[in-house]
Amino acid sequence: MKLKIAPISLRTARRLLRLRSLLVLTLAFALVLAGAFRLPDLGAKDEHEALALALLGKVIVIDAGHGGFDPGAIGGAGTLEKDVNLAVSRRVAALLRQVGAKVVETRTDDAAIAETKREDIRRRVAIAEEAEADLFITIQANSIPQAQYRGGQVFYAAGSTEGKGLSESIQQSLASVLQNTDRQAKSIQNIYVVNNLAIPSIVVEVGFLSNPEEEKLLADPGYQQLAAYAVFLGIIGYYADQPVSDF
């Protein structure tokens, strides 16, 4: 007797995928809730699950700023920006992969990706081009001489409608999840990675290392997870306006 195995129908595949996304998002919520920080009520969970489908197959570059010989900003207590960037980036990448996005990370450890700073930024752009990415998101932490400023800030290339939409979505998400800023997304010029890619390419400054309280938060794994979750939700929000692609 020949055993017949029916091919999985599109509807079943979709149902399975939905179920998987729901489980993943429930898990993500549980992880956040288990941490030291409370996640505010952001709406129905199944709504997020449905929206997360919009990320299926999207190629997203998550760029942990600096690395290796280049520490980036250094907080008063000695927190290195490159470490914060990497920790948040790795978490954003993990969340995105769980809902079916194809994530390309420019670095996954503290190794430098080039020998000079000049070469480094070119390499990051090249990685996005080689991957034929849909989005490029660089994760950074801010530092300025005045200690009082804090909160997340997202930047996009002047004139980029898509970049603006993505930035506004992430800025809004940072404001609701981290509840530490009423800043608006801003356009920026002369940032190599932002101005040299044809795809939406943005800078997410997760907070200020120059603010002593925020430096402490940025070094905390629970807060890093929360910041990553905010970026993740912002990306979902951006794609929610676009039609879900078939597979």
Ligand SMILES: [Zn+2]
């Ligand atoms: Zn930086």
